Amino acid sequence: MLLRLPALLSWGLRCGSAAAPQRLVLKRKFSGGMEEEAKRKAGYMAVDNHVQNNQALGIGSGSTIVYAVNRIAKRVRDENLKIVCVPTSFQARQLILQHQLTLSDLDRHPELDVAIDGADEVDSDLNLIKGGGGCLTQEKIVAGCAKEFIVVADYRKDSKSLGEKWKRGVPIEVIPMAYVPVTKAIAAKFGGAAELRMAANKAGPVVTDNGNFILDWKFNNISDWKNVNVSIKMIPGVVETGLFIDMAERVYFGLEDGSVCFRDRHSH
Template structure:
């Protein structure tokens, strides 16, 4: 932890890079350091003080975990108290671990959230060994079940994404609704998802009736180390982004193949861009002119001509050839006349569950970055 803070501090204060850093490493460090500021010789993440060491983090936890009345706070309240003032790498994971290890807290019954976290940490479900596609499906199922079990509660409105991983979300949600008699309404992000939800017997509701969604769960084509996503491989990116933006909490599920340190590392099919049909040529040329790479019209497989989205639009797949500032790229492309939206999901995901090849579930949380 100390070494990473030192790198960030040096680049902000004197513009100094570690020795032997490549241009790509320098770019990543600059991008990460841009989230921080130096105030009074101390490093801050927004208005939160950056904690320099694990020992200091543990000392702060010990201080904030016990309320003034002597009562020990649970995971949620401990995290809320600390996250309001401080930031360190992996703080969500650390707080969860330390609360579960607290001798005083061990004498009290675990909350449902603590039970689920403990089960994930101590007894991760194992997938069956077999062919690759079976492993992948099991990994998707692990991620989906973890997300539904941890985040969906009674009397909630739940956004349901699109794609193959979402099948497991809908199945698990239906199981819980039947077993626990949950009252849950689902907001679909595509025509296909709507049919899936209806066929399994869940309640469907639209955004024109309820503008606020409690939690949205969706898949991704790729997730980088900073929770930037590429979505839209299935062509539903615009409705997916609308639902995600209306949710109090946006949770992403994926298998281990989608986990990348940088966008484009695993996903080679490009970033989808939904465009009005008459604009696909001008937009394609504008993207290529400003950012390089190739932006090609996505052609259909089972019909003649291009893919048509649920909104009646076309899709461009932009295959980029270098790293970019994705927030700036997303804004620039969206401002091009004729663009409906992009498959870049920036600063939307709160947490990602990766179903891993070894049968465990890996969690990446925005508070752990």
């Protein structure tokens, strides 16, 4: 019974439910590390609710996923779970190996039970912007191979509409020789401005794990994301966009008060 108790307590509350009134009182408890605590709790709850024995898991990228992988590794040790992990990036691969989890790939496991990943922004319909860390193509491939795509985030990523809080634009992975034509085509078709992402600690552009460049498209007044996503992908030279439309089944948000809420697709 003791092993089962955390799982019974882990379901949390639907977003917007009764925990909110205590938020102001409890906020001080997490000052300084509030965001990290929110990420940790969201990551732990997602793992506790969706990871089971004999699964093939997709492991996403980014800071929130570090906590999820910590939790997976602990449960593998404590419960002797038999799982394999497919990474979405070099970072995710290293996390899997550091925690001595079983590393696999889509050649051996093309059908995944669950993929767990973070997001840069989540709108009210569970559409996502991803790719702030540059791994959008592999993240989308892995998510697309999963029966269930689960997202973990902190309260800062929750928006009514995309672009409300995330101001760095939609990441778009492009073939290097095409980045100028793609930049011009996006601006001509949809407005805004697409800029080549430059590296912080080296001269020149960011290069993805696939050897491509990334454009960050800062958009204006877009609402029909499904058609915009398809149209951008049809531009020659575009590899993938950071728009994850109708893909997430559930998003867990770690809140400022230390609680976690979740929102399901089409449940609102």
